[in-house]
Amino acid sequence: MSTDRFEETLYPGWRQVFAVDRWIHRETTAHQDLAIFESPVFGRVLALDGVIQITEGDEFMYQEMMVHVPIVGHGAARRVLIVGGGDGGCLREALKHPDIEPTLVEIDAGVVEFSKQWMPAIGKAALEDPRARIVIADGVDFMKTSAETFDVIIIxxxxxxxxxxxxxxxxxxTDCHARLSERGVLVTQNGVPFTQGEELTTSWRRLGAAGFADVGFYVVPVPSYVGGFMALGWASKDPANRALSAEEIDRRTAGLDLQTRYWTPGIQGACFALPRYIQDLMR
Known part of the structure; x- marks a missing residue:
């Protein structure tokens, strides 16, 4: 690897190359290889096992849509579970809702400490917030063995x-479904459909077979995740959670100061309108 560039190796036939102003840190944990560098376009960038995970420049698009869409959609969420997200970005967005009690389950303690030390602008304050409960555990084991229920689960x-x-x-x-409350919502990271279409089709089938009343996807563009729209999976026990009128969305968000840079009340409903090529993958 050149000292002045980082080549992402996610796709066999396509490479994304970042100019590197400075290498910040690199280490191998018990679970994965972590690298962080400064990019002239995206600021600090975190890569795991050679794949871009988060950048300071565009992370707000992903984090805001992962968090605010299900919380606003539910309308009365209190207990929110985040699986993964050791960088603290989703936790940061969840804490913007004053009534939320968030739990973060992260398998790799190294990611949490690494993020607080080397990318503090993203989630250090959230990871140290007394309202946040941080659990270092395998998310699969937690979901299978916990007796707790949550209104929103974010993967x-x-x-x-x-x-x-x-x-x-x-x-x-199926275990996520069991951990959700009566009107609960599950959202998942589902890759870029243009280049990872099989992933979306597989998730569509598996979520549909897990007992949810409403399964779909919504989209957000994240520049560092190349290939067009990123898809986020949506699975809810109540179809009404996404069938909201503009008036209802405005009512639910009135008085909230979420300080978002991407999410808006208008996007809350519009993000579920999918391009045809993504609809065709839902089969």
């Missing part, structure tokens, strides 16, 4: 290979 995972693969299985989605 902020890596792609379905390596440590993140188990978070895309039929058994895991």
């Amino acid at each position: 902020d995972s890596t792609d379905p290979h390596g440590p993140g693969e188990v978070l895309f299985t039929q058994d895991f989605y």
